Amino acid sequence: MGKNKKAKNKKHNNSKKNREAAALFFALVSFLSAYAFIVPARSGILGRAVSAVMFVVFGTADYILPLIFLRYFIIHIMQSVELKEKLDFIWSVICIVSCSVLFEAVRFTFASAEEISGGWVGDNLYPFFKELFGVWLGFAIIIIIFLFSAAKLFRISISSCVYNFLKNPEESIIKSEEKKVQNILQVKKQECLIQQKSDRAVPKPNILSVQEKEEKKKPESLICPAVKQTKVDSKIFDYKLPAADLLKNDSAADFETDKDELLERAELLRTTLADFDIGAEVKDIIPGPVVTRYDLVLSPGIRIQTVSGIIDNISLAMRTASIRVVSIPEKAVVGIEVPNPSGTIVGLRGILESTAFESSKSLLTLALGKTTDGSGYVTDLASMPHLLIAGATGSGKSVGIHTIILSILYKARPDEVKFMLIDPKRVEMPIYRDIPHIYNPCTCAADADIITGHREAAAALKKLVNVMDERYTKFAKEMARNIEDYNSKMVETGGEKEFYIVVIIDELADLMIVVQKEIEDSIQRLAQMARAVGIHLILATQRPSVNVITGIIKANFPARLSFQTTSKIDSRVILDMLGAECLMGRGDMLFLPPGEARPARLHGAYVSLKEAEKVISFINGQNFPRLYEPVVAEVERNVSFNAAEEKRTRDLIPALKLINERKRISQDLLKANFGGSARATNILSILETEGFITKPEGTNKWQIDHDKIRQYLEETK
Known part of the structure; x- marks a missing residue:
């Protein structure tokens, strides 16, 4: 396990270094491409050549290339963002191609946009959209393709944007109120910090109300930011309970029963009991979706335990399994629950x-x-x-x-x-x-x-x-x-x-x-x-x-x-x-x-x-806010709840004190003082693991490190 863990850590570190190197590469490419496209005259022969080639291929759309490279830099530098290299490359190509077509469409649609060019890509692809969809519909489709590819590349949730745009004004009012309260709290927090500094410089009597004392005792880390800002009234949200039609229809609601088959099985049950000298008469038959219960009236003198003792024989005769015998005192009968040959699903x-x-x-x-x-x-x-x-x-x-x-x-x-x-x-x-x-x-x-x-x-x-x-x-x-x-x-x-x-x-x-x-x-x-x-x-x-x-x-x-x-x-x-x-x-x-x-x-x-x-x-889908006020009482989140560790600490110090006092160690000595051979064996194991006692090979006597014991006891005082 240790080797696997080291290998995983090494792999993780290598992956992290690779991401950082890629991030630096894309940052450099983004800066150089932006510099070459904006000021080609000062970017040298290579910069002018790259700028000219990109302009011929993509036209004015070449200016979004530095933005795409900058996005790659952000994706690689943020370790929490998942890498999707193939998808990102595909969406990048679609984004710049659609942008070139879009610029070409703008140039042909609007007379004032003659300086805009879509390059070789836009010049060859735009006629296809124009012939297939027409001028305006094709223009709209190109815009949609460009926006969709840009959203996918920049990890923008389209549904969230639409929701934020269409959400009701009440939430906007609530958010504005939250921001106001947050600003007020920030101002108060700054005033409190200034006040604390002045209090350290000039001691003043601390006179606080009961409420202020309680709030002062509250740990800052345990208070949720949403609660510190304001409390949103959940009653304003029109929450709707789910409808039953979201679930499938209940197939067991209309289960069918064959009366003749039930009577035949009841007779088979009666004859099976009679073969074992158990007299019984079937009083009621209660069919269900999965199990049918046969209520039997036993003959006088026959115990229920007698019927329970031949469950396996009844199962064999009825050609089924999992038969259950249950007494029904209110009806003075014995119920035998037999699974149906073909049960239905209960929804x-x-x-x-x-x-x-x-x-x-x-x-x-x-x-x-x-x-x-x-x-x-x-x-x-x-x-x-x-x-x-x-x-x-x-x-x-x-x-x-x-x-x-x-x-x-x-x-x-x-x-x-x-x-x-x-x-x-x-x-x-x-x-x-x-x-x-x-x-x-x-x-x-x-x-x-x-x-x-x-x-x-x-x-x-x-x-x-x-x-x-x-x-x-x-x-x-x-x-x-x-x-x-x-x-x-x-x-x-x-x-x-x-x-x-x-x-x-x-x-x-x-x-x-x-x-x-x-x-x-x-x-x-x-x-x-x-x-x-x-x-x-x-x-x-x-x-x-x-x-x-x-x-x-x-x-x-x-x-x-x-x-x-x-x-x-x-x-x-x-x-x-x-x-x-x-x-x-x-x-x-x-x-x-x-x-x-x-x-x-x-x-x-x-x-x-x-x-x-x-x-x-x-x-x-109803976007109901998840609101509740956290408990202020302090509880350690990362407390080690290891009972064995607590027991280990509890037994170790008394055992060391006993050794220091008696100047010897044995299982019988520990058993007499702590009770139980298992506990004594466990204490010996702990002492040996910690190095307080050792047993050399070829001998059965423990050697005690008295100096280490005294040092440990002094440190724990």
Whole structure:
């Protein structure tokens, strides 16, 4: 790895030097060509020859060549700009050729422009445009080609220019007000600097109001520039929620059932049970888009466990897999869920257009999927208040997360709900990075993005705890018990409402490996207290083991959502019961709402990537401002949340003091003082790595460097 890293650094340095050399070359060519074209008489024989040749070929358009070379200089000198050498060359040729044709068209169209020339290129190409399109239409087409090629060469966004030209006057007024406020703040900042200098020269008593003291304590780096300027009222933006027709029609809405086939399968199920001396009668048949449930009335004396014990035999007889047996106490029957021979895809659109979703007033309404009988299942994240998701790879977990995000996007404005997305895998969430709903408590609104780094995620969650504490303080001043009461009072008094924050972690197991202590501590605090202030957590993992979904996490997440698991143990970890191992995968899931004893079987709504991109494009097309006030509480962004390093530092100094006192070292001595052979072995390894102790070859006795130990202890005092 070290060699690869050195090779990469060497390659990067070489590339940087090449870009700098090319930049200097283009700067020189730009200056020399401009000098030769403007003052050819003083540019020597070579300069006059180049100027004459370029004028013959391109005519008056040769004057844009220095500008093109200057643009190449800027592209190469700016390391952040991506090089597109072939494309830039093509657009450069198109630009100068179209400019020559344009000058030739001007010369023929306007009598007063006889001195302008298009050179050999314009003289040969302009007749083609003139004959094909006519004089004026050809003139317009040439102008469009020239402007388009120049925009591509100079990296100018045409859509942004058109938008800035056509945007409404209200935004212009807001920007002008922002500039005024910014100018005022700059003047005040200069006055403050002058005042500080004078204060250093002549000490004066520091008398500040409470508000000034609080503002003085705010770190300058943590305050977003947009917030320092002014606060833009998002209510003036007419935001429109996405329409359901952006999604595909629900193919499972009109699933067909064959009554004769259902009766045949019910009879086959009854005879299969009879072969194992289990008497049962089929009471009801409940068909669904993916699974059909057969409600059986068992004969007296037959236990449900007897039916569960022959699941494999029933699957073999029914020629299907993933059969699930569930008791239904309200009907005094046993339900056997059998997958249909040909299932249909459950789409999200049908659930979004259902009465249950449209009539829900909660901003955190979730359209999870459809039940086994085909009806849409809608729930509320605010009442859960947190959700734990688990499932094996390929079971539909990632699609379920997309469904949850889109459900909220169909209900809430960007100033009502924010998403804090943590994606260590870096592949699932990038499509949402530009939506105005994105939130990161460690940065200002303009810089908010998907969180992918482990330590960045730990810092963001720790900062979110500060957000929670700050909101509790704010709510207490207004005598509000929760975010609903607070927002109601803000509506009455005309104050600013608080938005909900939905934290989604796509792969919890990956974070727990690196920063388990910090992640678990922050999640515990947020899960216990964050509900009242509008912060809700959704944790997802494909490895539902006890060291990932710990007892602390499970105790604070009563709502569970399990996709297909690979073992019964994983099903017990996530649901505290069996059943998830019998699911079919591909969105088949068990949802355990808070306070319920039995999970509901759902078929998750499928959302393709193209559908999600359509919704995101619709939201981004409205150009809603991404606004929120960052938290002032100081949290180190680059804090090293390495638990092993903390433990290393914690054990090293006491061990060195013990060695300095006893003048010897052994594993038994460390075990007696620190407890545990594993910890003693780890301390010995640390001491040997740091060079405080050594063990020469051929001996089993540790040699101690007492001078180094004493020096280290003196430095750490």
